[in-house]
Amino acid sequence: MEPKDFDLFDRYLDGKMTAAEMRVFEQMLHDDKAFSESFNFQKDARLAARLDGREDLKNRLRQRNLAAQEKQKISPGKNWILVLAGLLLLVALFFLWKKGQNKPAEDLPHQEILPEKSTPGGQQKQSEPTTPGQPIAEKPTEKQPGSPDVRQVFAANFDAFQSNEISGMLRADDSPDAFQQFVAAYLRGEHNEALRLFEDLSAEDKSNENIQFLKANSLLAVGKTDAAITVFEKISAERNGKYALEAQWFLGLAKLKKGDLVGAETIFRELGKGKNSPYQAAAALILKQLKNFR
Template sequence: MEGDLIEGYFRNELTPAERGAFEQRLAADPAFRHEVEEHGKAVRLVRLLGRQALKARLAERGRQLDAEKARSGFRLPWRITLLATALLALAWWFWDRQTEDSSTPLPDTEIRRDSAETPAPPAPGAAEQAEPKPSAENSPSAAPPAAESSSSHEQLFAAFFRPYHDESLEPAVRGEGEPTPEEQFRQLYWEGRYREALAVFEVLENASKSNANLQFLQANCLLATGQAKEAALALENVLRTSRSRFLPEAQWLLALACLKDGNKGKAKALLQQMAQDAGSPMQEEAGDLLERIERWLQGT
């Protein structure tokens, strides 16, 4: 409901009374104002990427036409050339909105075996395909495990882990201008390009690097690229500051990071805390994984 209100504000669809109430809340509620600002900034990267792709294709077609004219010695009228190039660019634009970049490999596909996992994020402009807001069943890494009880700690990790996604992370499309590094990081994370996202995270300003929510996403990237020790450090910092909206998920991912790193004792301790906490959204998954770890240890 609040998301609809913010979207209506940016689309100028609110009534005068609604707009007045919205702006009063904007002035009085810093958290709400931050959410509105993030909504406004999140769209820039998508538009920039689309413009850059269109310009590149337009330039390439122009070079092809120049080469053809040089070979044939025949020069088309410049208006016809410009029109043909524009039509080709428009066709590329429509095609690009409907397809993913086939040259970008899916990261770490071995951990995406579960049939109930979250689908790949939609391409910009395909908002109707956006995934629903997760419940405990589709929160991070909560897919039903596919590994057998005798699996190693690496196999158990692979069966339970998946990078976190919910609709609040989906980039919107609005605004102009160059994207900030933080916007680039969020966009790359949403697209599942975790190694590239980590590279962008390194150039963020210190204020952004210390943001617990961004650190949580960084930890997901680290786990998705096999860097369990580094992910555990980031997640421990998130839990220590207690300033993230992803605290239950961070505790779950920390247990998985410890499991992947072979630290079974700490993984079990974290899982026991969640399994005994009736208020934890990860209680059921923690109990399930804990039981499988116990069976695995008994079989070794």
């Protein structure tokens, strides 16, 4: 290939030719077979260099990550601190639980019958939907004879789901849309308002299972447990759903609120089996709590 051809090909492929030059160039491609073949090789050669550059860049990134992973394996000091902190927390929780068990039932606060409070899945504490002293909205479907009401375990463990992702959806906006208003009310713990605002959402939003998950949390918070259960059941059945696992946890809590000890235990047992599940420890803890009601 002549250097002048090389320059010509590059100018054409880089889009640096004038319209007149392009016409002449394309005519040459059409008329001159050798020129056309040479041009096709130039295209392949450019592609080869580009692919090679891409591979090189990916390798550099890969090597960096491997090196970082190796470094983490070699110096696990940070991880050990976390493990130790976790163990200490578990021991503390165990002693608190034992202490709570030894108290006579009449001394226990109305709702927080058990002192442990697990916040799996990144849930954050927010205002309690039912305040101490208020009657719980629904009657239990099952009553365990000779034991306190299992619904109190619900009250001790339920906080409507929150995550940084949801909080991050709120942006400073002078005129928030219906979705933002719904999320804002939800995050403020104003669940009746959130449910009202849910009705203003578009049909697409209303059928979005992630938004339905939030709605179900609001339903549970305001005591519309049956409606919440219906939604949680649907979401938790979708194994690949974003909040399938979370929905299962809240379904278990909803069953507790209904006083359905057997149904709740089945769910928490299943959650406890899931390896790497963020709910594994919390489910085990709640099952331990529920033993008191047997």
